[in-house]
Amino acid sequence: THMAKVQAVVGWLRRTHSYTTNLKRDERIADPLEDFLFAEKDGHCEYFASAAAILLRAGGVPTRYVNGFLGGEWNDLRQAITVRENRAHSWIEAYLGSEGWVRVDATPSLSRTSRMGKLRQMVDAAELFWGRWVVEYNASQQILLAHRLGQKLGFSGRSFGRDRHLTGLTRRQALVFAGMVVMAIV
Numbered sequence: 001t002h003m004a005k006v007q008a009v010v011g012w013l014r015r016t017h018s019y020t021t022n023l024k025r026d027e028r029i030a031d032p033l034e035d036f037l038f039a040e041k042d043g044h045c046e047y048f049a050s051a052a053a054i055l056l057r058a059g060g061v062p063t064r065y066v067n068g069f070l071g072g073e074w075n076d077l078r079q080a081i082t083v084r085e086n087r088a089h090s091w092i093e094a095y096l097g098s099e100g101w102v103r104v105d106a107t108p109s110l111s112r113t114s115r116m117g118k119l120r121q122m123v124d125a126a127e128l129f130w131g132r133w134v135v136e137y138n139a140s141q142q143i144l145l146a147h148r149l150g151q152k153l154g155f156s157g158r159s160f161g162r163d164r165h166l167t168g169l170t171r172r173q174a175l176v177f178a179g180m181v182v183m184a185i186v
Contacts, residue, residue: 045107049090052106062095077125
């Protein structure tokens with residue numbers, strides 16, 4: 001059956017080949033997949049997916065190659081999963097008749113940590129904040145952020161139009177404003 005062929009190919013690849021990101025190639029072999037299957041036997045997920053796809057197609061099982069991301073790291077501060085480029089992965093899908101397209105991952109499993117350290121969580125949250133509120137946001141959204149920040153710093157209720165002057169600042173507000181200007185310049 002198609003399922004038996006999938007199990008045989010995946011089992012064989014996992015028993016006879018090893019995962020590595022430190023690729024070695026026999027330059028005398030022109031095709032990288034041929035090199036992986038018959039010579040070096042060490043490769044990353046793209047090699048395992050390509051090998052499984054080709055071997056199953058040769059056995060009459062329709063396959064398609066898929067690239068995406070596998071898993072992520074939980075960030076307690078953001079209450080979200082962060083997916084980084086080191087989670088990029090390749091696998092295949094095999095068509096198994098009445099079951100339709102089924103995910104098939106021939107790459108041997110690696111144990112990966114799924115939680116970030118506190119410092120990494122803070123950096124990740126800061127990167128997300130910067131990306132959302134500065135890089136990706138338009139001018140009106142940036143003004144909204146500045147307005148909210150101004151309210152938190154005690155600037156609420158003031159009108160800062162073009163013809164109005166900044167008067168009546170408290171010492172704290174003036175120090176905060178001066179500090180923000182210095183940080184922007186540096």
